[in-house]
Amino acid sequence: MPLTPEIQEKLHIAFRPHAPIDNPDDFQGREVERERVESAIVAPGLHVVIFGERGAGKTSLANVATSKKNPIKVFCEKSFSFTALCRSVLLKFAEKDPNRFIFDAKTQNIRAGGINLDLSASNFSADDFRALLPVGPILIVVDEIDRIQDQDTISRLAELCKNLSTNRPDVKLVLIGVAETADEILRGHTSNVRNFRQIALERMSESELSKIIAHGELVLGLQFDGIVKKRLVEVSDKLPYYVHLIAVSTAEQALKRGSQRVEVADFELGIKIAARDCDAELSSTYEAAIPSVRESEIYRRIVWAVSEGNARVSPTAAITQKVNLIASKENDEPVTTQAVGAALKKLITADRRAILTKEQNGLYRFSNPLMRGYVRLIRETR
Missing domain, CATH: 3.40.50.300 (P-loop containing nucleotide triphosphate hydrolases)
Incomplete structure (x- = not known):
């Protein structure tokens, strides 16, 4: 059902991904x-x-x-x-x-x-x-x-x-x-x-991110399912921006159902909306780096691999290991470290929108720190 103006206003008080918070009572952590x-x-x-x-x-x-x-x-x-x-x-x-x-x-x-x-x-x-x-x-x-x-x-x-x-x-x-x-x-x-x-x-702790969700629950009179809270925090990459972005679209789905409980189905639909609402620069960079053809699967898997874990930078060997784990889950053949190395060299070029940066010590990271959270969003939608 459509949301009333009053509920829409409360929704954007509870979660505010697109504008800074100015009310001290709404600021958490x-x-x-x-x-x-x-x-x-x-x-x-x-x-x-x-x-x-x-x-x-x-x-x-x-x-x-x-x-x-x-x-x-x-x-x-x-x-x-x-x-x-x-x-x-x-x-x-x-x-x-x-x-x-x-x-x-x-x-x-x-x-x-x-x-x-x-x-x-x-x-x-x-x-x-x-x-x-x-x-x-x-x-x-x-x-x-x-x-x-x-x-x-x-x-x-x-x-x-x-x-x-x-x-x-x-x-x-x-x-x-x-x-x-x-x-x-x-x-x-x-x-x-x-x-x-x-x-x-620094990146926020899980307890601080959970406070953002709890404050939104209080404002909206909702309760997020425990699994939803866990997945939301995991995908957020410990940045409040992503917690607000995912939570607002997820909560909106529950409110449209007339429910006071935010369930997994709401999260799965909400996260697709959140991915569309992200900064256009993130989506355009991702699409340029990951062409939608079979031969380019290695680039997608590398980008997904770099998005995993909490480490800001990754060596080629660790990336290769994660790439092959992803390939195995997708019933595909493993690739060599040399193949991953060659693809990494392309992902730092302008042709691939320099989605990755190579540091002096030979480690790789996302050029835009927000990209890791965006890639996690995309993975959840798949």
């Missing part, structure tokens, strides 16, 4: 990381860097941890210069307090507190930015800074953090980006700025 952010943003002179993989919940964490501080939020663009970044922040201030901040779009001048500065000037400095800020505690969240391509912008952003820590310790920055380390986000400048609290978002 990450208790330690949340406390570390909350304590950092009240410590004078201390800034925060939140980093991790796509789908790890970085923006959601920042949203809920800073929700009581009424932060200014900006999202970076690839072409951002330091001046453009400062301009974006200051225009947000102008939106919130148009009486204090007077912006002239024609001249690109902004006036505040008796100071008049040109926001199009290439020599716009950290001191200029600081001079325009209002008195009192300020929290600025700068998201997706990994997108910024200009090295000088990142360098000057790090210097701005250092400047504020010394001269305006009540002004705090929370920087967010996709990276394995904070140093990767700030391109080596973290050592120059001591006043960064680094918050790494």
Whole structure:
């Protein structure tokens, strides 16, 4: 049966795969990381860097941890210069307090507190930015800074953090980006700025992922079957994005049946919908790497093999072993390590959309960390 608007609204409060969570009551897990952010943003002179993989919940964490501080939020663009970044922040201030901040779009001048500065000037400095800020505690969240391509912008952003820590310790920055380390986000400048609290978002534990499901059950008045919960967590690759994505489509099937219990049949239909709702880049890359012809089965099996287990990287020998286990289950002949090696070399090329990357130590991994979860979704649909 069709869902009422009220039930649809509850469904997307319970599980939210396509937008960051902004209500602290709906955010589950990450208790330690949340406390570390909350304590950092009240410590004078201390800034925060939140980093991790796509789908790890970085923006959601920042949203809920800073929700009581009424932060200014900006999202970076690839072409951002330091001046453009400062301009974006200051225009947000102008939106919130148009009486204090007077912006002239024609001249690109902004006036505040008796100071008049040109926001199009290439020599716009950290001191200029600081001079325009209002008195009192300020929290600025700068998201997706990994997108910024200009090295000088990142360098000057790090210097701005250092400047504020010394001269305006009540002004705090929370920087967010996709990276394995904070140093990767700030391109080596973290050592120059001591006043960064680094918050790494690792893959979630099974108990944290289960809390997401339990919260959704409470919101919707549903109960997920134990087997469904187990399979959902296994397929998720320990990323909250996939738990939300699979859970929302799975719960929807039960609600359409008018049932308060989410069963295996709901999961099996829901996971097909989840696979279709994934990022189009994931599906197009997968399809390019795995042509649908008999001779290309080795490529599919390699990609499936790399998706297994918890290891981020895999050696050729281990991949070969898993490939032949898959082939055996499909009643096919085993292949040699040499054949797998030759196919791996193709899977790291542009012709196969570089679905895999070869590291310096000879180990292979998915180029996009979200791909492993996507491949697991596809396997479940088969």
